[in-house]
Amino acid sequence: MQRKAYVSGVAALLAALLAGCTGSSDDGGTADDSNPGDSGTATAAAEPGRYATLIEPCGAVGQETLDLLLPGIGQVTDEDQREKAYEGTPTITYDTDRKAGCRWKSESSEATNRLFVDFARVVSYDTSVSDDSEAEQLFATRQEAADLPEPTVSESDGDAGTSSADPSDSPTSSASPSVSASPSPSSSASSASPTDGATPAELQPRLLDDLGDEAFLDDALSSSGSTAQQRTVTVAFRTSNVIVTIEYEEQPTTVGVVPDSAEMQDRAQKLAAQLADALAE
Template sequence: MAYVTGTALLAAFVVGCSADTGTGGSAADSKSGTETVAAAAPGKYRTLPEPCRAVESSTLKDLLPGAAELAEDQQRKVYEGTATVTYDTDRRVGCRWKSEGSSSSHSLFIDFERVVSYDPAVSDDDRAREVYTRKETAAGLSSPSATPDATESAESGDGKGEKKQTPPAGSDEASGDTSGDTSESTSHSLTGPTPDGKSTDDENTDDGAGTPDESLQPRILDDLGDSAFLDDLLTRAGSTAQHRTVKVVFRTSNVIVTVEYTEQPAVSTAVPDSKELQEKAQALARKLVDEFSE
């Protein structure tokens, strides 16, 4: 009787397994041929400007005329502005200025938000476009440049095929766009009471014929950044005080900028001029766009 040693038996087993390589080889080949999806491109901007230094002193003097009535040290304090408190200054920063004059008070607010996508399949620019579209929709405006998917995402709050992420505290996605929100009575209308207390539709007209100037209505701005809109709100607090706030919001790549310019006359029946406020707010927004383009 012949006996097979343990070593010889193990060698035969290894040779047999090595000979049957058809299945193992094809599996390896199939794995090596698997396509990988590249991560979406990061946004153009990795940092944000210092907000309280983003507006030139000459511009601040024009936007805050009441400061000229103050002493020099008080003027300096007004023009320095006050930085808004944020949780992440790499993601969001802002600054506020306010001046009180004998005839009216003015305030200015700017906000810079750098949008970051936490989904590797969605670029920072695409996520910023979604955030901007939500702001535009909240203002009651729609942009012809907005994509159907972005619009649907804005309306439903859930983009197609994207994973819902939990954004960091303090971001626009987490807190919502509350800039300009108020519990006071607010109207997008460009009309208002006259000094004798009567309501009229003759405010802000081109020719004084009683027809509101359509060019001053809240609208999409076609020549400011990648996307932009303007909103005009007349707000009444009770039966006396009222103020008008013009808001300009624009997107440049993955950064969204908000400019809010407000005037409140000392005389409660006076109505701030939309045309002047809108022109000044837009002029500032264009300067900020140029700063990002440099």
């Protein structure tokens, strides 16, 4: 009988020790699979951007457009070289769904022409910030860096002090330069030009309407020593979480010849409109 009492006592002691170690929901203990830091509520992730991929930039600019922007490209006598000139050179990138670009160049007796098109898809790594918001912030930084002049007020709006500054006096674009072609008499576009009848003041670097969610244009004229003046027109726009940049440059072969601002701006804006339409498809 004493042996049975001893065994019963040991069993009771073990049961008490186990109960004290494990605890239970009844006595306020914490279960092994519980998460003390979990408040029981989940924060909704910000909406992803509209675009998950990018269009192929070298194929986004058609031959007719290249003929207009790069006079001389169709005059290359060697068929293989002409074909390569139309194809363009893709920029080196490690993820074409995040960043992609293409460059074209042509030379003629009148000018050297270069065109650069760049697509960047913005992705936010902060779950509380949407891709669109991240792209909007990046675009605002780009626009600020362009240092666009304050918009002028015309006399018809009650300000007799309308500026007539030449866009050549604008600060150089923050985007990397390229070289582009001398305007040819190819302003025979069927649609009305965005710069038809524009005054010098209206050709200044500025914000653009009706292009993506937001857009701006920069126009810079530069020269180095005795070389011909080079004009760079940059058009940048944002559509949802994609930022598109166009750099169109022209450097005449003759010193003293100034590239036409209105014509170059018109061509760059029309290309931008085509790329915006391609993204919308």
